[in-house]
Amino acid sequence: EAGVAQSPRYKIIEKRQSVAFWCNPISGHATLYWYQQILGQGPKLLIQFQNNGVVDDSQLPKDRFSAERLKGVDSTLKIQPAKLEDSAVYLCASRPKLRVAGKVHEQFFGPGTRLTVL
């Protein structure tokens, strides 16, 4: 079974430029997450989708970050304009849809996109 795919793997941009990241979750996984991992810190959730609907975007800086999941499969995360503090690894994760009683569902992570803002 293919894992979570992300692209690009690395991106270097100047501040105030725009950038977009792409994620393709595991086939059949309805829930998709974007996490931001700043160097030396653990990942922090930016946004969670259930199919193509947003479940939690409370930590997403909406003045500059946006995300969409058209058709409930692939997702794109965009930053416009980028700031120096956006330098981080952006992780995409997915998990199966069904919430089975008493079961803890594992989240499967992609390799991440490392963004450097100069």
Place this chain on the structure above:
Amino acid sequence: GNSVTQMEGPVTLSEEAFLTINCTYTATGYPSLFWYVQYPGEGLQLLLKATKADDKGSNKGFEATYRKETTSFHLEKGSVQVSDSAVYFCALIRANAGGTSYGKLTFGQGTILTVHP
């Protein structure tokens, strides 16, 4: 809100040494607890998990016990190998009384482990 605190790193050990990485948490309700590992150049992988108090998660020689009384989930391995060199993250997720998980993972800051031959 929920939070996870890991011991300060990095940790450097010789091969076959005993490993402990401390993790404590703050959470309401019935959180499930995890250890994730991130090998160089790779994504996060689930190492082990525990869903209720006194559960012991184990995998690849690593173990961790869910201690509700001390709100801890320390990671241990009796004999580390060079191939265990990686970053280790403790994490939790909310769950209801029936053990069904929901929502986001909350991670600690990570501990870098380097094992020398």
